[in-house]
Amino acid sequence: MPAGVTPQATSERRPADRQAARRAAGASLGRRRLTNRLAWIAGALCLALVAIPVLSVIWGVVGRAVGNWHWNVLTTDTAGNGGGLLNGIEGTLVVMFGVAVITGVIGIAGGLYLGEYLPADRGQILRGASEVLSGVPSIVLGYVGYVVLVVQFHWGYSLAAALIVLSILVVPYVTKTTEVAIRGVPTAYREGAEALGMRSGYTLRKLVLRPALPGIATGLIVALAIAVGETAPLLFTAGFSNKAPTGQLTHSPIGYLTYLVYTYFNVPAASAHALAADAALVLLVIVLLLIVIARVLVSMTQRYSPDRRQRVGRAPT
Amino acid sequence: MTADDRTTMVAEPPLVAGDEAQRADARQTSDIPPQAQTGGPTGAGTAPPAQPGGSGPGGGSPSGPASPWWRAERLMPRALRGVAFLPLVALVLILAALVWKAMPAIRYNGFGFFTRSVWNLGGSYSPIVTTNGIRHPQGATYGALPLIVGTLQSSVIALVLAVPIGIGTALIVVEKLPARLSSGVGFFLEVLAGIPSVVYGLWGALTLGPFLAHDIAQPIANVMPNVPVLNFFRGEGPNNSAGNGNGLLVSGVVLAIMILPIIAATTRDLLRQVPRPTVEGAVALGMTDAEAVRAVTLPWVRAGVIGASVLGLGRALGETIALAMVSGGSPGHIATSLYGAMTTIAATIVTQLDSAFNDVSGLAVSVMAELGLVLLVITVLANAGARWLVRRVSTTALPVGRGV
Amino acid sequence: MSTRRPRSLTGSTISLPTDTVHRGRRRAARSVVVLAGVALLAAACGSSKAPPSSSPSTSPSTTSAVSLSSLENWPTTAVSLQETGSSLLFPLFNLWVQQIAKDWPSVTVQTASTGSGAGVTAAETGTANIGASDAYLAPAAVQQYPDLENIPLAISAQQVSYNIPGLSAITHVKLSGKVLAGIYQGTITNWDNAKITALNPGVKIPSLTIVPIHRVESSGDTFLFTSFLSASDPSGWTIAPDTTVTWPNVPGALTAMGNGGMVTTCQNTPGCVAYIGISYLKQATTAGLGYAALQNKAGHFEAPSPASITAEADSFTASTPSSGTVSMIYGSQSDGYPIVNYEYAIVPTKQPSALAAQAVKAVLAWAIDPTGGAASTYLGQVGFVALPTAVQSISTRLISKVSS
Secondary structure: OOOOOOHHHHHHHOHHHHHHHHHHHHOOHHHHHHHHHHHHHHHHHHHHHHHHHHHHHHHHHHHHHHHOOOHHHHOOOEEOOEEOOHHHHHHHHHHHHHHHHHHHHHHHHHHHHHHHHOOOOOOHHHHHHHHHHHHOOHHHHHHHHHHHHHHHOOOOOEHHHHHHHHHHHHHHHHHHHHHHHHHOOOHHHHHHHHHOOOOHHHHHHHHHHHHHHHHHHHHHHHHHHHHHHOOHHHHOOOOOOOOOOOOOOOOEOOOOHHHHHHHHOOOOOHHHHHHHHHHHHHHHHHHHHHHHHHHHHHHHHHHOOHHHHHHHHOOOO | OHHHHHHHHHHOOOHHHHHHHHHHHHHHHHHOOHHHHHHOOOOOOOOOOOOOOOOOOOOOOOOOOOOHHHHHHHHHHHHHHHHHOHHHHHHHHHHHHHHHHHHHHHHHHHHHHHOOOOEEOOOOOOOEEEEOOEEEEOOOEEOOHHHHHHHHHHHHHHHHHHHHHHHHHHHHHHHHOOHHHHHHHHHHHHHHHHOOHHHHHHHHHHHHHHHHHHHHHHHHHHHOOOOOOHHHHOOEOOOOEOOOOOOHHHHHHHHHHHHHHHHHHHHHHHHOOOOHHHHHHHHHOOOOHHHHHHHHHHHHHHHHHHHHHHHHHHHHHHOOHHHHHHOEOOOOOOOOOOOOOEOOHHHHHHHHHHHHOOOOOOHHHHHHHHHHHHHHHHHHHHHHHHHHHHHHHOOOOOOOOOOO | OOOOOOOOOOOOOOOOOHHHHHHHHHHHHHHHHHHOOOHHHHHHHHHHOOOOOOOOOOOHHHHHHOOHHHHOOOOOOOEEEEEEEOOOOHHHHHHHHHHHHHHOOOEEEEEEEOOHHHHHHHHHHOOOOEEEEOOOOOHHHHHHOOOEEEEEEEEEEEEEEEOOOOOOOOOOOEEOHHHHHHHHHOOOOEOOOHHHHHHOOOOOOOOOEOEEEEEOOOOHHHHHHHHHHHHHOOOOOOOOOOOOOOOOOOOOOEEEOHHHHHHHHHHOOOOEEEEEEHHHHHHHHHOOOEEOEEEOOOOOEEOOOHHHHHHHHHHHHOOOOOOOOOOOEOOOOOOOOOEEEEEEEEEEOEOOOHHHHHHHHHHHHHHHOOOOOOOHHHHHHHOOEOOOHHHHHHHHHHHHOOEO
């Protein structure tokens, strides 16, 4: 496709239409019907190829974990080649909470600035930086966190290093979703509020942030799901601890679930394999919960969004 | 046209939200004293009384220009601006740290870093020597070629598998499935995107790997002739072994599953933007719907789909932990077979960083930074390219980060 | 933390008094000799001259002044220690830690199996109080981090495991260093190779491709194994022993993470051969892996057993210097197993606090105490052997140097 040609123009000008029409005229109706059916069967096959891995992953993990599931893995700490997940769950929750607070403040504030105070055509450097940051591989962040925070700053494996690295990882996501959510609030609201002489801060809180809140929360929750599932950056910043988090920000490693999966899956002991599977199951449950919450929030927003009407109007026959 | 649609939709607020706004307006009119409406907040009592569930430090208390809330309100844009710059600052600091750390390695390795296939940390038990002003263990030679090749190989396999499947899924979802089912598929895609990569690694190592090796790879390897190109599909070694399940193929398949949701979800969103009348027109002219998809829908979204694929590529290139679990390789080895052990830049960093600190000259740690820099450049280019492609053709922004 | 030793991650040299540097160099040269596998020479060298201790301030006369029990002064204030490193020592440390948690609840020791390289790194960078390693510190590391010492904790060995289906579990395939070097160089690729069958008359070895497995991360086991290859086949195996080496490219060769990964990978790979620490022998046997009888310098084939390990280690007691640094590979003992080593705790003598120092001393002293952690109830479970009295007193003196 030559540069600068819009898709609309292309589809009108492209010879593909004419070719297809000519082919359509030439081929027998039966053959075309068959091709049509085969094409959609191929599509359905694709759908199956998406579904099978999801089911296989879930079944593989759940099957492995449920087979010899003991509830006490949730209440005991990791010890030796086995034990429980309590330290990992506690650590993961602490990390989640910390990431939620940091990215909640930084991501939402940044998104608010980009969405509310900057015109859409300005701030491209900020948006660009966010997008570049979102593309930085997590292991690179882990490297920098390890070399700079853990080693150079003498923080040791610590919650602080883990939180900083994970927050950098997901802040672009929260910024973006916040900006999109805020831009989704009709300008008419603000104009109306201004016409009525309402103070800008009040407008922001009541008329902009409130309708945008589900969108923002969704972004934050998805960001948390991403953070919970990270391993590589945590390996080099959080270290690992088979005790509950101490509450110290530095010089105190912290346990987390992904470490247990990564490390214990190839320890040649049945107890270790079981622990890795259990940790994976708990991770899946946490992530699924977060996704479900995010979806509920999205459906709440969509009830009021123009998008939904559009889609309903376009529902295939 | 699509953009116009959107603006119209936005300009005309939906009913329910409009109701709420009206209610809020009504409340407001009665709440706000006259002077606030005419001249802004000049007198006492301008702050509206706290709404039920309302928040904010100024709520309910009299506040003038000198009140903290008023001051905070005026400072707000500036404070937000400062915070908005944090990602940029972080990015600059990360780059600076990487470049600073990588400098010795860049100077020591030279351009040969990209052409050599040797990965030799040098003797940690032999004395440290100095070459060109860089201290290094004797015999240290680094070549990233196998890592770069491995990274590209696995990512390309992932793309080859994920792009057609992703497009097919998106087409089915948009064109054929009823709304309820298609939202179910959307949920599936979100789950697929949300599953932690370490869980994919676990699944790849314990379930997928052995299955592929025994039931798929070995039979293929057995029938493939030993001729150029096709011998890539043969096994390794004299017995034509397709390995034990760790290697290039498994890595590619796991990566494909990980990037599927990005491609499928973005394509789905793009397909929804294709103007209906054009497609319906094609059908009205006598095309079957598959033909209409080929002739109208796909060309419409092509650039966007390429963008989404490149974004998926960016994700595949940077994936770390799953590949560390299933790639089965070590640096310095280019896979000569589809089933052979290999490794990627990211997996090498994660498995070698601890060991790198054993090199007391610091060169190995520096080499890790150089690897990180190479990876960063590749992925950022892929990301930027993807966004540029999609922006050119569509109002749909690509998903940011690792989510859908 | 202000008392932490000076260190450099940017590769700059720590300035040392010149005499220390010279001594370091001389020691470095000697270690290279040891590593070259000329064990006899090393033994002679070690026993004839009083080896310099790593710290000139401590003279051998203080040896008698320190008793184990005086070091086992357990703190009563709660303190948490980090131990990380060697996956070979990990199972033993876990047994110890459980007992310590029971007897001295105020002392918490966190253990992690990350590989010897990571253990040394953690001690160097201060991310752990105790780093565990199967390999002693490299001379360059000693020079760079003069505050680090390697304290022998127990005697370990390394078995060569293999997965040959159909071979009876009680058979120990006889292998020599030369054959193993051939396997890891890719010149011997099948189990029924004449060089292997010649060593094993009467044993029916099937035709099966050999899959050599090596460690992906920096590992003391790799150091021990490559030391054995160098020592037993000096002309054939030219790669210097190290914790990470550039392995010859053998088609189909695999890598694994940690000793656990070696067992798991070998279990999944018929035909594999893997070097695995003795503390994983039980798990390897349970996984269906056999282990080889290795040819020692006297020409005898010995399987690892408490008797053959003790015999070998005892022959090195006299040559163990006060720094604890000695290679015990391929000794001349006729009934000794040829791959034996001290398991080291790599400990910074400057601990972050007095409390941590006290706890580290107590833990380590208890660990080598025959009435404590060195009792056969612990060591026997992992196939280790307790230190001879002479080495135990060397360790005791090293432990006593830990302070804050």
